[in-house]
Amino acid sequence: MEIRNLHQPFELDLVEVTDYESQQHKNTFFEMVFVLNGKGTQIINNHRLPYCSDKLFLIFPQDTHSFEVTLPSKFFFIRFNETYLKTQSKEWVQKLEFIFHNHNHxxxxxxxxxTDKPLVRALVEALIREHVNHQPQQQEVIKQLINTIITIAARNIVQLPLSTSENGKSENALPLLNYIHQNIYEPKMLKAEVLAKHFGISSNYIxxxxxxxxxxxLQEYIIDYKLKLIETRLKFTDMxxxxxxHELGFSDASHLNRIFKKYKGISPSEYKKSFKN
Known part of the structure; x- marks a missing residue:
């Protein structure tokens, strides 16, 4: 299987095809695909679903991906790697982490x-114009447009089904999990009594x-989710x-190291080093 790399922080690509079947491949980077027009089948991790205009797909590193075109199609690709992530604000990285751990791939x-479909289309069309016209402050405008699309994607993820890692849980689980994921950086919002009040449940029963x-x-799930976020930060940022x-509410570095090693078997620094190797 082909492995595709990205040798710059981000890349924009407008692709028009009439009759094409992409070979299955894996990326070492993140990819967003917006369909400007056309019809066919999008295949991610062996799941198949028809595509048409105004669809937005997310493809993560190590997802297997291909597509089959049945009618002439125009795609706009936004690709970015860990180098791009390291130039972004903490708040933006948090949005990406929310997508990464809640999207069902x-x-x-x-x-x-x-209403978000025409909005994203307008943003994509603006990206295409900026990419072609070479206006002053082009790179800054492009980054702002990309980040806006990421933000819109994050708020839509809340409305999607549970990720494959959450399969088998009750339908009532989704609001609970979304609440925890959205408030993971606010420890006081994750206290049992606050959670109980939010969902109208007795604090003795929550x-x-x-x-x-x-x-x-509740505490086990919060720890598990924090560990996922720590892994993402160790992989894709220089934090x-x-x-x-400080960000995830641990008492100190030794507390974080102890928890991480207990569940992962190695220290955070060892994990970061092994991932880079």
């Missing part, structure tokens, strides 16, 4: 809000209710351990 369009819906305790400690 299927070929379904992530735009579930009707822990039992959560475990019945999710299959593990220092103390920065991660």
């Amino acid at each position: 299927s070929p379904s369009c992530i735009l579930k809000t009707i 822990s039992e209710y959560f475990k019945a819906q999710i299959g593990q305790s 220092q351990i103390n920065e991660i400690v």
Whole structure:
């Protein structure tokens, strides 16, 4: 299988095809695909789904990907790698992390809000113009447009089905999980009594209710999700351990190191080194 690399922080690509079947491949970078027009089949991780105009797909590193074109199609690709991520603000990286850990990695369009489809189309068309016209401050405008599309994608992810890692959980689990994912950087919002009040459940019953819906305790799930975020930061950013400690509400670096090593078997620094190797 072909492995595709990206040798610059980001890349924009407008592709028009009339009759084409892409060979299955994996990327080492993130990719967003917006369909300007045409029809065919999008295939991600062996899941198949028809595509048409105004669809937006997300493809993550190590996802297998291909597509089959049945009618002349025009695609706009936005590709970016970890180098690009390291130039972005903490808030933007958090949006990407939310997408990464909540998207189901299927070929379904992530735009579930009707009004967001023409909005994303307008942003993509603006990106195409900026990419071609070479106006002053071009790179800065392009980055702002890309980040806006990412933000719109993040808010639509909330309305999508659970990721494959969450399969088998109760339908009532989705609001609970979305609440935790959106408030993971606010420890006070994750206290049992606050969660109980938000969902109108007795504070004495919320822990039992959560475990019945999710299959593990509230604290266990929060730790698991924080560990996923730590892994993402270690892989794709240059954040220092103390920065991660502060952001995710650990008491100190030794607390984070102890928890990470308990569940992952190695320290955060060893994990980062092994990933780079």
